[in-house]
Amino acid sequence: MPIYPTQAQQASLEALSWLTGAWRGHKGLDEIDEYxxxxxxxxxxxxxxxxxxxxxxFTEHVTITQEPEGLILRIKHFNPGLVGWEEKEESVKFCAVELEPARAVFYRLNPDKPDLWMLYEHLEPGTLHSYFAQEGKEVAPEDKFVYRRFSL
Known part of the structure; x- marks a missing residue:
């Protein structure tokens, strides 16, 4: 049994409005930002x-779209100079499988890879956590991206 669902959940994009804003954090000595x-x-x-x-x-361009099958999250990665990691027509694709008022779970749609989930959690005011979870593996605290809301 997977640790999280694998079937798309129907939901409105507005269910993710808590994600809106500018977020800043650190991974070790590195700086991370998400907008x-x-x-x-x-x-x-x-x-x-x-x-x-x-x-x-590196940077990522991310979209979440409202589609007939549910909410679809797509990621394209870029090295400095806007050199893409994925092929021109490709992106890393996830579907929303669990949505709560301050938590979103997305499942990677790639049958060639092991089960992988991406989670966003807004469990305390002004703080955002994001991380990947994989079947059979514990998520270590240092593997989580922890952000604080900031103003531009």
């Missing part, structure tokens, strides 16, 4: 930046 637009017209847009030794290490 989310408000849900509108069936779309939320996100950006992620990882800075290592005061230089951009």
């Amino acid at each position: 989310w637009s408000y849900p509108a017209h069936g779309l939320m847009m996100g950006m992620f930046r990882w800075v290592r030794e005061e230089k951009p290490w």
